Amino acid sequence: MRFSVVVEVSGLEGIADPEGQTIERALPALGFEGVADVRVGKLIRLHLEAPDETTAYERAGELCRRLLANPVIERYEVAVSPLAGTG
């Protein structure tokens, strides 16, 4: 079966987010007021072949730990859903 996997990788609480800070500082010059707490993370979408949803979820988690996220400074969140039209 084929699964659609969505992974969000974001900085751990307390870890500096220079991209978010840069966006936040640029906003007043563009006329935007009232924006705060900007955090920038990564969203990775992929397709995964696996026998069932549990296995797909486990493989996606391993993928995060080994390649997509750095657990020292980042957290990740995985969502798995079956791809329509595949058996």
Next chain:
Amino acid sequence: MRFSVVVEVSGLEGIADPEGQTIERALPALGFEGVADVRVGKLIRLHLEAPDETTAYERAGELCRRLLANPVIERYEVAVSPLAGTG
């Protein structure tokens, strides 16, 4: 009122995604098979002060067009929800 805004910025269909391709090529060496169509985008979370949800949604869209996304090569998707505990 304070709103929580989540913005996904991703490459338009047909635009090269070198980060996704690099991940995809690295996977077999790590023992991952059956992974395809890797696409990497950005996920931006922020808090926004606005009188109501419609205004919050419009301001977030303008923020995307003017700063967060490059509409020539990227698409964006905005989700807005009220922050609990604020009036």
